Amino acid sequence: MNSDFELVLEDCLARQRAGANLEDCLALYPAQAEVLSPLLLAASRVRTISKPEARPEAIQAGRELVLAALAAKDTTHVFSNPPISKPRFSRYIERIFTILHTILFGKENKGMKFVLRLAFDMMIILVIGLGLTVNASARSLPGDSLYGVKRTWEELQLGFTLNEQARQELQTQMTEERRQEVQQLLKLRRPVIVEFEGDLQSISAEEWVIDGIRVRIQSATVFEGNPTSGMHVWIRAQIQPDGSLVAQLVRAINQPQPAFSNPGPGVTSTPGPGQTPWKTSMPGNPSWYTYEPTRMPWPTDWSTHMPQPTYMPWSTHGPRQQSGPSDNSRNDGCCDHNQKRDHNHMRDRHH
């Protein structure tokens, strides 16, 4: 209603400006005439009063003053925004300290309300607590309660590192961290599933060496690609109580593969997004290395995202069987019942 009236008023004012008189407008809006009349009268009166004008000599004198001030001003100062002056910087710092002091120690009736102050204090405690937790998690291993914090922090670091070179360095560092974690876990003989990547240094019937880490190969081990000595491979393996490592899945990653098939390195069963691009984990960048996967989240639907059937040299089911984890409902010829159960189990652990 009020808004409508304001539109009517504006319409009348526009008409008045164009030359219509007060009565014309009131006739157009008889229902609002009583309220409109004094407003239009006031507007009309103001419009009839001649606009005050300064004397030309005063305008000229002012102009000369302004130009003189401009000329007197250091041009370089006008040109650039100078860095913040010391007094101003001191004032800012002083103000920040005053605000912080008021928030943290100020009396309720003088400063911020109690609830707001409490919230601020809680926020500070939370930030400090979070920092300490992240710091404490730095040496954690898979199976430790803080290991999730460590990996989340790594993911955050990756996410916020936009510079490509810094990102690659960080990913290389993380790959190395994963390998060191595996070695520590082997010493501890902690029965967890680990995932890491490295160079396949030697192959024998029962044992492979990947970057100095010995991995036992069993008949249930699944192979993707055609891993040969010298290749860069990604491994998922189970640490046994006797301190040995039994491979569950070995994937050759020197051959072009779809980006989504890269689960990335990791000692846990949750590689997550943004795992190490394999190229960057190979500082030497060997000539055979051609594959550079993009950062992709861990595929949620393995049946659609896994690579196509590959050779499984030790599989009892022949060389042309699909090796990747598959959907429960699919009878894709991946493996026998036990293997399939293991795959599903592994996939569930990932999720």
Added chain:
Amino acid sequence: MLPDETILIQRAQRGNQEAVTAIYDQYYPAVFTYIFYRVSNKTIAEDLTAEVFLRMIAKLPDFTGNGRPILAWLYTIARNLVIDYYRNSKERNTMPLEESLVAGEGGHPAKEMDDRLAQECLSKALLGLTEEQRQVILLKFVDDREISEVSEIMGKNERAIRSLQHRALAALHRAMGKERCYEF
């Protein structure tokens, strides 16, 4: 802020005299009117208007505008100057009306007298309004600006300006009646 105005300010910030002169010539009348209706004295308004532009020169390197027109900034400087003026001046009306009229331009003294009385009356009436109400009256009915321009200068949407205009005119009507501004 209009693109032309942005360029003008950038040039002025680089110390270009023509740009500064253009800003001065373009905005002097509006600033003068604004100040005049606050101090009710032409000479003082002239001095204060010149001071507004001197302050503009001093602060120009730091001016960013944040998308608002330069006139909005000049009004802020003017408003602060008027406040300082009143704070520092023990005698509010430093120059009596008659003297100010004598100092006015020649021509038709009777008409000038009428104009000056009307202006004086409006000036007194405007003192009864809030800062925003006063500003919308001056921009809309003295400077004769479109509502979109007023909206941009005051940094409010048009609906808010229409609402403000409504309240301002109602308050002005009451104040003008009280000051007998309709009688001459």
